Amino acid sequence: MKNIVIDDLHFELMIDYDQIQKRIRLIGIDINLRYEHKHPVFIGVLNGCFMFMADLMKQVHIPCEMSFVKLASYSGTEQGKVSELLGVGMDLTDRHVVIVEDIVDTGNSLVHTIEALERLNVASISVATLLMKPSCLLYTFDNIMYVGFEIEKEFVxxxxxxxxxxxxxxxxxxxxxxPQLIEKNN
Ligand SMILES: O=P(O)(O)OC[C@H]1O[C@H](OP(=O)(O)OP(=O)(O)O)[C@H](O)[C@@H]1O
Ligand code: HPA
Structure with missing residues (x-):
């Protein structure tokens, strides 16, 4: 299936499943080395992460735990917007956490996820994201450790x-x- 139409939008194949799996295998190798004695906790940010998380975890062969969260933002007190992670379900104090995201686009979600985790007194936070759009980032992150593919400013x-x-x-x-641009060019 090369091209698809969903409602009003047209999509074409960009990264196939084999390419994704090859990249995930390499990320897994690095995680196995870097976190070998750290018993990390992988935190998948729902909904988008579910496929990446499932395939990534099959490449992680060290002792570890995992959980899935949802991000809920609400307007707090004078500090402005506060984000809460729903569903953590475990004590993350002093744990090495790897956030698993499908995509980092503007970085808004990631900022809030990181802030919420920091409030839980974790030992360290790093990020594994399958996709990242560097030209869309509104923030600088120093803990995005694994990026599957950097992509342009395009909707995927x-x-x-x-x-x-x-x-x-x-x-x-x-x-x-x-599709109109393609027609014009032909
Ligand atoms: O970097 P950003 O601009 O914040 O975009 C990235 C976020 O957007 C999507 O989540 P969304 O809130 O759409 O929820 P979903 O995972 O349920 O699709 C995606 O899963 C990331 O979490
Ligand atoms: O390109 C995208 N596709 C789907 N969901 C997204 N959330 C942020 N960017 C994207």
Whole structure:
């Protein structure tokens, strides 16, 4: 399946499942070395992470734990916006945490996830994200340790990523294209 149409948008194949798996195997090798004696906790940020988390964890062969969270933001007191992680379900005090994300785009979600984890007194935080859009980042992060693929400013779906709640189930990653532009160029 090369091109797909979802509601009003057109998508074409961008990264196929084999490429994704090759990259995940390499990330797994590095995690196994770096965290060998650290008994890390992998925290998947739902919903988008579920495919990446599942495949990544199959490449992690060291003792570890995992949990899935949802990020809930609300307006707090004078400090402004506060983010809460729903579903942590375990004590993370002094634990080495690896946040697992499907994509870091503007970085807004990641900032809030990191802030919420810092309030739980973890020992360390690093980030593994399958995709990152460097040109869209609004923040500088010093703890994004693993990036599967850096991509341009383009909307992508599949392998956990959605458009209007659809396409998360697709095996490959697809990027949006404008069919009218292609027609004009032909
Ligand atoms: O860097 P950002 O601009 O914050 O974008 C990245 C976030 O957006 C998506 O989550 P979303 O809130 O859409 O929820 P979902 O995972 O349920 O799709 C994605 O899963 C990341 O968490
Ligand atoms: O490109 C994207 N696709 C799907 N979800 C997203 N959330 C942030 N960026 C994206």
């Amino acid at each position: 779906v599949g392998y956990g990523l959605d458009y209007n709640g659809q396409c998360r189930n697709l095996q490959h990653i697809y990027k949006q294209f404008d």
